[in-house]
Amino acid sequence: MASTFAKRRRLAHRTREDSTDAGRAAHIELNAVTKRFVTPSGSAFTALRDVDLVIEPGKFCAVVGPTGCGKSTTLTMVAGLDRPSGGVVRVGGEPVDGITPGISFMFQVDALLPWKTVLSNVALGPVFRGVPKRVAQARARDWLRRVGLAGFEDHHPHQLSGGMRKRASLAAALINEPSILLMDEPFGALDVQTKAIMSNELLGLWEQTKPSVIFVTHDLEEAIALADQVVVMTAGPGTVKAVYDVDLPRPRGAVQEIRFEPRFVELLHQIWESLREEVEHAYSRSAAVAGPGEERS
Amino acid sequence: MSALPLDRDPEMGHGSAFGSYVALDEATIARDARRKVRQRRMLVWLARVAMLVLIVGGWQLLTSIKIVDPFFWGRPSGIVRQLNDWVRHGTAYGSIWLQIWITMKEAVLGFGVGVVTGIVAGVLLGQVRFLAEVFSPYIKVMNAIPRIVLGSLFTVALGLGVSSKVALASVLVFFVVFFNAFQGVREVDRNFVANARVLGASRLAVTRHVVLPSALTWIIASLHVAFGLAIIGAIVGEFLGAQKGLGLVIATAQNNFNPDGVFGAMFIIAILTLTAEGLIGLLERRLLSWRPRSQIEVGVV
DSSP states (O other): HHHHHHHHHHHHHHHHHHHHTTTOOOOOEEEEEEEEEEEESSSSEEEEEEEEEEEETTTTEEEOOOSSSHHHHHHHHHSSSOOOOOEEEHHHHHOSSSSOTTTTEESOOOOOEEEEEEEEHHHHHHTTOOOHHHHHHHHHHHHHHHHHHHTTOOGGGSSSSSHHHHHHHHHHHHTOOOOOEESSHHHHTTOHHHHHHHHHHHHHHHHHHHEEEEEOOOOOOHHEEEEEEEEEEEEHHHHHHEEOOOOOOOSSHHHHHHTTTTTHHHHHHHHHHHHHHHHHHHHHHHHHHHOOOOOOO | OOOOGGGGOOOGGGGGGOOOOOOOOHHHHHHHHHHHHHHHHHHHHHHHHHHHHHHHHHHHHHTTTTTSHHHHOOOOHHHHHHHHHHHOOOBBOOOOOHHHHHHHHHHHHHHHHHHHHHHHHHHHHOOOOHHHHHHHHHHHHHHHHHHHGHHOOOOOOOOSHHHHHHHHHHHHHHHHHHHHHEEETTTHHHHHHHHHTTOOOOOOHIIIIIIIIHHHHHHHHHHHHHHHHHHHHHHHHHHHHSSHHHHHHHHHHHHHHHHHHHHHHHHHHHHHHHHHHHHHHHHHHTTTSOOHHHHHHHHHO
């Protein structure tokens, strides 16, 4: 009884917060965050250790690091999908407890529901928040137009190309006007040209509402081209190795062209130096595990 | 390993007969391919008809020359006579249509109850791990029991009317649907659920928009088997004790040493089941229309 009441109050609190915070960027703070997983055999595995990170409101933060350094885990904890084993994650000053309000998440594999049309997929965000269906669909239509998918409302996701599905995912993520946008290698599976187009698209849309962004990627050039700050993480257990400010002016314009700027190249060298050690470290470790077998064959 | 000339492709049919120098244009290739498909289809149908003639004709012949005793095994002409007699004069328990109606009513009701309870239980246990862990040994035991025997209990407890057959049919249907729904819920893409939760979906909304539609592929696959089981439940229930229905007609034919009657009723049941299968197929196509075409066709075949 009491718990239902508390839940209802929390919900009321959340909706109130949503209505005032919508579109306003939020401050993100990770304080000595550690995450351990227990494997089915019972042994513990530390994915993240003592991560300290602050992201100012409206900043675009890219996180790079070797495979398996806990980048994705960091995102799920900011989203509130998972809890830290130690330390605390704060969003807008409040410790994260349950799903963080005002957040949107773009996954590596797009999470469009295959049984719903593109329009219904994009309208899901408002529908889940209790917006009447007709209003939600009108907003979804508007967002589809903004990402260049007008005319594809009644298609199903499998009828779209990879790039178009990413556009739809982007519309679905932005329609709630999030104060935080979490992206987990969102363009990782795309070909190079489509990736560049999508990056430009993302920057254009982000500059309109300026939510705080955490963008996880393997691609250092992509990270520098998009972000205000690049976080380099160490090989697992992951922790923050260094944070670099990217002082390239905004609006950045085409990401393909910024790569030729001298300052871009300079930053790339500098950050790569730091990242390379970790990548090599992670690689030598995985090679030590897989190595003998590989050599024999 | 000698290299074949390109247009010696065996798939091309007659084109290659003219030698490797004949260049085929697109239209000819398309026409050729269409004709091949048509020919093949004809051949399959001819073989099917031939098989029917062979089986029915052979049966009739063997019973005519008394190699097979028609007293035990019936004969096609006798089955036709029996069906004709039922349609014209009815059975011992009223018209044949009434028997069909009763059996179908039992099967459809049992199917409905079994499907609904199976889906609810499967979705619930698939989502709440604690419940699944508590119930799993009992479900395993229930599944190991020959459930058809429950028919005896139901006949005693619920009487000779429709309800005992509905109970038996629904128990048979429940387990098939339940296991598929349970598995379907377990297989839901974690990303879909995480995404819906982040977008602000309540637990109920996640179930409705993500879990149920995702499990539907599994659930619908089970319905084909489930309807067959519902019919079996109804017929066996009538066997065990009833006042009307096709199962009773079969039991009576058995007691009267009338194999033609048994086969005749079997034939009617087969037609009913095939009709129901067709309807479920239509439902499947409608509910799963979002799937890419090829996938649907593979599913139907």
